[in-house]
Amino acid sequence: MNSIKIFADSTCDLSADLIKHYEIGIVPLYVTFESQSYRDGIELTPPELYAKVSETGKLPLTAAPSPSDFIQAFTPYVEQGQQIIYISLSSELSSTYQNAVIASKEFEQGRVEVFDSLNLSTGIGIQVLKAARAAEAGQNVQQILSLLAEIRPKVDTEFVIDSLDYLHKGGRCSGMQNVVASLLKIRPVIKVIDGKMTPAYKVRGSREKAFDQMVSNALSNKANMDRGTLFVTQTMAHEDAEKLRATLNETIQPQEVFITEAGCVICSHCGPKTIGIIYLKE
Missing domain, CATH: 3.40.50.10170 (Rossmann fold)
Structure with a gap:
């Protein structure tokens, strides 16, 4: 011990x-959810959370x-x-x-x-x-x-949100923004800066285009990247995460790339099919 x-x-x-x-x-x-509290990852899993949101139409606190x-x-x-x-x-x-x-x-x-x-x-x-x-x-x-x-300060955290539905339900974007983004297939990319979730840019088009942009961003830091450990973190997007891991292994050749699943607290803010790349800069 x-x-x-x-x-x-x-x-x-x-x-x-x-x-x-x-x-x-x-x-x-x-x-x-309403009056019932659950311990994240112990009494409630992400699939159960998504089912409850679909059933009630509301996000949990x-x-x-x-x-x-x-x-x-x-x-x-x-x-x-x-x-x-x-x-x-x-x-x-x-x-x-x-x-x-x-x-x-x-x-x-x-x-x-x-x-x-x-x-x-x-x-x-x-x-x-x-x-x-x-x-x-x-x-x-x-x-x-x-x-x-x-x-x-060297942690780089960037992730693509597949849909604005959860941000809309959580009051983080207007109904009109949600409709326009859905029609135009706009996918927001979030970075963590100074401890806060910050909209970094938007990708218009397919999920693959958004993933390609994330990988491109990571590759732009390749010379200054700690290639010991990288993470691909996802929720309900395991197949996409495996593809991202294969791409990162091929292009960056880190020692290890872990795929992890976001827990209920993160899922309740970002929604399903969110996926991100996390690494350290040197």
Whole structure:
């Protein structure tokens, strides 16, 4: 057992295999339909979420774990003598980070460190994976926190949203914008900048055209890319993700490309068939 336990929340979107291999602790966020709350990834899966949205015509609300949720998750490991590093969903998008900081103050100073990823989905996950591998290699808490501070601004997170339906249901675009985008087959591309979801550009035409643009963007950074680990993160688009992985392997030749599935919190904002590429710049 490592003396350092790495924690993340359910929005990090790492695969079950990676979470199990590196013994990463996961604190779930909440997804609420009307009066019923579900723990993301435990009591509700993305296909179940999409079915409920289709049935009700409404998006769920999402909520951060409470400080008591974090205390309950951290306590067993602190009692075993481990130090904890928790890497959170961006503080610009959720109160998750703030609630974890509140919880950390209930423990002896230095036992629980909270790090703001300033990212989402596997933009968090790639930081969590780096931290877990550093802990496995025997690095101490300060070394891992320094590593995280170094790589955080180097994370490139870009994804294509297939339809504006979920953004419309969530009040993030008007009905007219949704209709026009559907007629013209406009697909928005989102990047994470300074911890926020930022519309980067729009691609008019097929999904393949949007994917080609994402790959082209990644290739433009090839000379300055850390080609150790890349992620293709998707929801209900596994076949497209496999094609993207094959293209990335052929054109960039990284050491590894992981395909992961976005969890319910991410899905509730972006909708099905969303797909993204995440990597680190050097």
